[in-house]
Amino acid sequence: MAPARVLILGGTGEGAALARRLASTAGLEVITSVAGVTDSAAAGLPGQVRQGGFGGVEGLANYLQSQAIDLLVDTTHPFAARMTANAAEAASRTGVPWLRLDRPGWTPQPGDRWTEVADAAEAASALSRFGPRVFLSVGQGELEPFAELSDRWFLVRMVAPPRQPLPLPRAELIRARGPFAEADELELLRRHAIDVVVSKNSGGAATYGKIAAARHLGLPVVMIARPAPPEADTVTSVAGAYDWVMARAGAA
Numbered sequence: 001m002a003p004a005r006v007l008i009l010g011g012t013g014e015g016a017a018l019a020r021r022l023a024s025t026a027g028l029e030v031i032t033s034v035a036g037v038t039d040s041a042a043a044g045l046p047g048q049v050r051q052g053g054f055g056g057v058e059g060l061a062n063y064l065q066s067q068a069i070d071l072l073v074d075t076t077h078p079f080a081a082r083m084t085a086n087a088a089e090a091a092s093r094t095g096v097p098w099l100r101l102d103r104p105g106w107t108p109q110p111g112d113r114w115t116e117v118a119d120a121a122e123a124a125s126a127l128s129r130f131g132p133r134v135f136l137s138v139g140q141g142e143l144e145p146f147a148e149l150s151d152r153w154f155l156v157r158m159v160a161p162p163r164q165p166l167p168l169p170r171a172e173l174i175r176a177r178g179p180f181a182e183a184d185e186l187e188l189l190r191r192h193a194i195d196v197v198v199s200k201n202s203g204g205a206a207t208y209g210k211i212a213a214a215r216h217l218g219l220p221v222v223m224i225a226r227p228a229p230p231e232a233d234t235v236t237s238v239a240g241a242y243d244w245v246m247a248r249a250g251a252a
């Protein structure tokens, strides 16, 4: 029987972990797709790796058909909403079974001082309630709503160098790649005398250190809620995604 061809939409630790598990399973051919935003997303991935966008829904639908993909697993970041919406539409057009792997979001713990907001624009408005020194832990594409806040100072951390100058009048940029330990985040927040943390509700352990560190210091966190999830078969773990693939691979 021909091996089942599985396309993983990756760019996350979960996507890499799933690729490793599936690539060592007989009867499967695994392709992982990464956006190509950071060079390292593709590093060390087993199986076939493709980099760069597909060209919207149309491009992904064509890829699924031309590459005879049997199963599609979307493991992209919870805030990569465009890719997930494209996956939903392309899977529906082509009839390729698809799964969404969505790690659970964080929930407030005793001692947390969260202000939950819908998006980066609401987060920028919420900052007027807090002190002026902000650890702004959002993506490069989400800085614009903060550009008007000339009375705030921002600490910004990025994996890749910014594609253009930061649109923030008063900011310091640091480059680092997670995971980030709570002790290091505590030190960072103290060293920069941070008053408030802005974070996306990414979930997972790799970037939770700043949330735990803020709790430890009694600092407020402006937490940006996730975009609405797609209507899809959804699992919350790599093990769940592995089982979903294995349950269907034989029939593919």
Ligand code: NAP
Pocket: 009, 010, 011, 012, 033, 034, 035, 037, 051, 052, 053, 054, 055, 056, 057, 059, 060, 075, 076, 077, 079, 080, 081, 082, 083, 084, 086, 139, 200
């Ligand atoms: P996005 O806004 O949902 O996607 C923008 C476009 O990038 C998509 O339309 C698609 O281009 C391309 N793309 C995204 N993920 C891709 C993938 N796995 N393979 C091929 N093309 C992909 O996504 P984003 O928020 O910019 O995230 C980009 C990547 O970084 C994703 O893989 C995501 O898992 C990862 N990431 C994102 C975050 C975050 O906070 N957003 C955090 C950590 C990692 P086409 O329309 O041309 O196909």
